[in-house]
Amino acid sequence: MHILLVEDDVKLGELIQYKLKKQLYQVEWALDADNAMAFIERAAFDIYILDWMIPHKTGIELCKEIRLKKNRTPILMLTARDSVTDRVQGLNAGADDYLVKPFAFEELIARLIALYRRKETNWEADTKIFGDTLVIDHSTFEVSRNGVSIPLSRREFQLLSFMSQHPKQILSREQLIDRVWGIDAEITLNTVDATIKLLRKKLDDPFSDKIIQNVRGLGYRLAVEGGE
Structure with missing residues (x-):
């Protein structure tokens, strides 16, 4: 915590x-x-x-x-x-x-x-809508942008879900390991970067506006308005 x-x-x-x-x-x-x-x-x-x-x-x-x-x-x-x-x-x-x-x-x-x-x-019980584009349904584990369904792996969904709890806030790689993989997991920082890359490919590449941002030397943030 x-x-x-x-x-x-x-x-x-x-x-x-x-x-x-x-x-x-x-x-x-x-x-x-x-x-x-x-x-x-x-x-x-x-x-x-x-x-x-x-x-x-x-x-x-x-x-x-x-x-x-x-x-x-x-x-x-x-x-x-x-x-x-x-x-x-x-x-x-x-x-x-x-x-x-x-x-x-x-x-x-x-x-x-x-x-x-x-x-x-x-x-975890709610469907969250971020800005005008991103929807995360925690009951069905479904994600969409601009009405387009985006299939994610379990780990990718966990990563996006945690980042969405802290919109616009910088999350260090260590925080992501702790909350997504578990504090005792034998995970390297490169694993975090690789998972973020896969998530970006699905969530950002098909769209002009990029919502997963790399803050050099600090970590990553989800650049969306808070979920409603």
Whole structure:
């Protein structure tokens, strides 16, 4: 699980990052909203953990900005504010869950796992339409562009499905190996490149606009609007 933690309390941020990494989660830590947006624009994450009170913008304002960009990555809000009004404000801003400080680390882990599981279940059950051209049906494993059916292998479909969960976001080859082949798979980076090449041949070559982009030195991204 790739997590972005946005927390300006250095001691708490260090503790959360340390404990999450001990659970073998990959964690990036931002001290303020501007730094957080830089991370979000540069890489894909499975979950965002946002503290309510952070420099430059509040966690609520950052949450709204993320959602305005049609970014549906699950958001867990951390705050000492525990009134019903505060909880409602956080959820209405686009947060998916709310954890009041101080909290037990075991509860944080449980909420992260629940958010991650919910995200995967909701995504895989739906048909997703991206922009005006790309349709991915997770119930029948069918893909089409401009109304043209595109047969994909199981691995190609898994790769496209994962990339479609993070539209316009750069995904490293290591992330693709972890989520598509499995973290323990004996797969080289060249295998990722070869699979991307096959997917491009089917998904991009017959069309003028190319939606699978190679970002040199960083990885790949699916250049489409978020799925509806």
